[in-house]
Amino acid sequence: MRVSRLLVCICLLALLCSCTAPEAALPDPPAKQEQAPETLPAPVKLPEEDLTAEEPEPEIEYVLLLSEPVWLLGRLTELYCADEIEWAALADILEAAKPLNTDAQMLAGVETIRFQAQDYVPLADAAQRLGLEWGEAPDGLRYLAKRQTIGQIPEGWNVPVLMYHAVGDEIWGYSDLFVSEAGMEEQLQYLQENGYEPIWFSDLAHIEDYEKPVILTFDDGYDDNYTVLYPLLEKYQAKATIFVIGNAMGSIHKMTQAQVYELAASGLVSIQSHTYTHGNLSAMDESTLRQEMERxxxxxxxxxxxxxxxxCYPEGKYSHLTMDVAKDYYTFALRMDGWTYQTGMDPYQVPRSFVSRRITLPDYQWFLTPSGKIS
Ligand SMILES: [Zn+2]
Known part of the structure; x- marks a missing residue:
């Protein structure tokens, strides 16, 4: 039954034209793609048609052409092309989908072909089954990512949202923004020993599951969040939210894209937006605001x-226009000041308590005290 499709293999050049430029805006493909035709195996012979129903269908080897890679759930994944369809290795998709706890059964029954001893499936079909959305990254490559849907949030809970920045003893900037490693550990230990449960914003939809919820947030995406904070989060199994600046990944003192990926895949860190350039949102017009948020x-x-x-509004600056535009892209937006967040409050002005380097444990306890259901 695959025989007619197999003929596709012969028409290599025609396929190359139809597949390598799915988006006009995409940049030239990486150089390695030019070598692809050299690596292609010769088209295989058609197997003899077997009319006996009991015999297993002979395995047909397809020939695919290397296409432009795609960011598939945070991993740069090779794509192949045939018959104007983009094919990705099933193993790559399952590996990429692991952090989302995707059920492999979701891909059961998707059309599969063999190429160089691997199973390939149409990426668009697989993406649809996994509930992923397409977009174009600032590097020009397309991405497939999951959109989190947040359910209705019950009113009547106090949830302290704590604001941190850098964590560590190597201070290279404004010292108040650096919580010491020992201080961070003392605080995480305090939370654990006193029954506080660090949650993500998405957990607010089932806030009744938590007796003493708290949200730990870290602004700017500093590299010590990976080297110092992350091991502590693992030790205390504490969830955190880190606000990364889109165009700053890999710059000095900031996490690289690979580090950001690793944290996001850890199950402990929710990576959220601190805009693209960390500019002053209160001074931007609507199109600039949209650009900041979309990029x-x-x-x-x-x-x-x-x-x-x-x-997370950079430097806590925002206007009515900022909030209006933010509503098109986000479920929550955070200030840099204020007191405890109460569910039911304006979700685009979530207040936070600043945990500075000089904070004492009694101050810290004071921030946490309101946590829980409002009686
Ligand atoms: Zn910031």
């Missing part, structure tokens, strides 16, 4: 495979 989301969706749903 930031695309950069993070490509890096992590998850489309951000929380915005």
């Amino acid at each position: 930031s989301n695309a950069a993070l969706a490509a890096a992590t495979g998850q489309i951000p749903y929380v915005l």
Whole structure:
């Protein structure tokens, strides 16, 4: 039954034209693609048609052409092309989907072909089954990422949202923004020993599951969040939210894209948006605001495979226009000041308590005290 499709293999050049430029805006493909035809095996012979029903169908080897890679759930994945369809290795898709706890059964029954001893499936079909969305990253490559849907949030809970920045003892900037490693550990230990449960914003939809919820947020995406904070989060199994600046990944003192991916895949860190350039949102016109939010989301969706749903206003600056535009892209947006967040409050002005380097444990306890259901 695959015989007619097999003929496709012969028409290699025609396929190359139809497949390598699916988006006009995409840049030239990487150089390695030019070598692809050299690596192609010779078209295989057609197997003899077997009319006996009991005999297993002979395995047909397809020939695919290397196409432009795609960010598939945060991993740069090779794509192949045939019959004007883009094919990805099934193993690559399952590997990329692991952090999302995707059920492999979701891909059961998707059309599969063999190429160089691997199974390939049409990427668009697989993406649809996995509930993924397409977009274009600032690097020009397309990405497939998951959008988080947040259910209705019950009112009447106090959830302290704590604001951190850098974590560590190597201070290279404004020292108040650096919580010491020992201080961070003391605080995480305090949370654990006193029954506080660090949650993500998405957990607010089932806030009744938590007696003493708290949200730990870290602004700017500093590299010590990976080297110092992450091991502590693992040790105490504490969830955190880190706000990454879209165009700053890999720059000095900031996490690389690979580090951001690893945190997002860890199950402990939710990577969210701190805009694309960390500019002053209160001074931007609507189109600039949209650009900041869209580019930031695309950069993070490509890096992590998850489309951000929380915005952290850089330096806490925002206007009514900022909030209006933010509503098109995010479920929550965060200030840099204020007191405890109560569910039911304006979700585009979520207040936070600043945990500075000088904070004492009694101050910290004071921030946490309101946590829980409002009686
Ligand atoms: Zn910031």
